[in-house]
Amino acid sequence: MHSPNDSKSLVARWRATPLYIRIIVAVALGVATGLALGAQAHVLETPAKLVLRLLGAVAPPLILLAIVQALMRAHLGGRQALRLVTLLLTNTLVAILIGLAVVNVLRPGRWTTAAPGAAPAKAAAAFDPLSQLLDSVPRSLVGPFSDNGAVMGVIFIAVAFGIALRGFKTHEVRTVEDLVHVALSSLIVILHWIIDVVPIAVFGLVASIVGVKGFGDFIALGGFFIAVLTALALQFLYYALRIRLGSWARPLDVVAGVRDALLMAFSTGSSTATMPLTYELLRDKVGLREQSASMGALVGSNFNNDGTALYEAMSALFVAQLLGLDLTLGQQFMVVLTSVLASVGAAGIPEAGLVTMTMVFRAVALPTDYIALLLTIDWLLDRCRTAINVMGDVTVSCLLDGKVREG
Numbered sequence: 001m002h003s004p005n006d007s008k009s010l011v012a013r014w015r016a017t018p019l020y021i022r023i024i025v026a027v028a029l030g031v032a033t034g035l036a037l038g039a040q041a042h043v044l045e046t047p048a049k050l051v052l053r054l055l056g057a058v059a060p061p062l063i064l065l066a067i068v069q070a071l072m073r074a075h076l077g078g079r080q081a082l083r084l085v086t087l088l089l090t091n092t093l094v095a096i097l098i099g100l101a102v103v104n105v106l107r108p109g110r111w112t113t114a115a116p117g118a119a120p121a122k123a124a125a126a127f128d129p130l131s132q133l134l135d136s137v138p139r140s141l142v143g144p145f146s147d148n149g150a151v152m153g154v155i156f157i158a159v160a161f162g163i164a165l166r167g168f169k170t171h172e173v174r175t176v177e178d179l180v181h182v183a184l185s186s187l188i189v190i191l192h193w194i195i196d197v198v199p200i201a202v203f204g205l206v207a208s209i210v211g212v213k214g215f216g217d218f219i220a221l222g223g224f225f226i227a228v229l230t231a232l233a234l235q236f237l238y239y240a241l242r243i244r245l246g247s248w249a250r251p252l253d254v255v256a257g258v259r260d261a262l263l264m265a266f267s268t269g270s271s272t273a274t275m276p277l278t279y280e281l282l283r284d285k286v287g288l289r290e291q292s293a294s295m296g297a298l299v300g301s302n303f304n305n306d307g308t309a310l311y312e313a314m315s316a317l318f319v320a321q322l323l324g325l326d327l328t329l330g331q332q333f334m335v336v337l338t339s340v341l342a343s344v345g346a347a348g349i350p351e352a353g354l355v356t357m358t359m360v361f362r363a364v365a366l367p368t369d370y371i372a373l374l375l376t377i378d379w380l381l382d383r384c385r386t387a388i389n390v391m392g393d394v395t396v397s398c399l400l401d402g403k404v405r406e407g
Helices: 004-016 019-073 078-106 129-136 151-168 176-196 198-213 216-246 251-257 259-268 271-286 290-302 306-322 329-343 352-363 368-401
Strands: none
Touching: 019 176, 019 198, 019 352, 019 368, 078 216, 078 290, 078 306, 078 329, 078 368, 151 176, 176 198, 198 216, 198 368, 216 251, 216 306, 216 368, 251 259, 251 271, 259 271, 259 368, 271 290, 271 368, 290 368, 306 329, 306 352, 306 368, 329 352, 352 368
């Protein structure tokens, strides 16, 4: 018999393996399984649907609490604070517009003629236990409480929070900020559990797509990958131009000074983890004033997620193109607005792009099921856009420092 320690050891080894390696292995196994099973592989897409259902449930409260905590902890005041907000908003809007322009020009969703139709339907009378389980998972945290018949949904929520809060049962709650911190931390614990099973979802999704539809969707996905990298490169050039025109610092010197922070952002996929290093390099290597470095790198990083906002807007248009839909200017404006709002305060959320993307898709009535297709490349693009997020913090700090160097 296997002891509980064996199970814990297995989970520890699973988590110790980098996420990108788990996803690469999942993609390879998914392709092989899809080719072997053919159309029968469509049943393997259920894990991906489950992961997306869970992400959709935790996304609204996560973003709500992240924004509340960021606003509570931010030390804002005076004209410098107003300028900070203006710079952050401008950079985010420019990033989204660049993303929309690139995806409208390259139109990667039309790079394939494969119809993205649904998997073969089962007989209505057939009992599907996986579907029954999926229906029991709540679509939102408050939904089961408004539906008297959704007892299983309430149980899911109770069990999840009961286990997550065990790690915070000794945490003292003396202020409102403490309460928000505990609530947000418990949700992030649950989010980590969801991220742990993302490779399994990727395996099932890839197997289902390859088995039912072949490789057509992945051709379009390759085009989307190129489009996102192109847009991120253009956003980087925009940052360099802004630094050149609005600061005493020179773009090449700034990039050389903060290269370690950019590399750390790429390797960790977290702008929050990179934040202290970014501040230190801006002070010691670039030579910015303390106030400018702290406002841009420490305060601004809680709100500045240009790369994430760009990616979410592009994802919405890409999926619309893949489905043969043309979003109107009004719908694209809604994508812009939702992307801006969803990106605020998302810096502290792991895999923030996947979490907040569900809100962007719902704003323009796009099926969130297609977010699962993006899971196959998200691990790499996440690191690229995190580096752009950090470069955005650096740019804001340089602009706040002005055209005259200290001393």
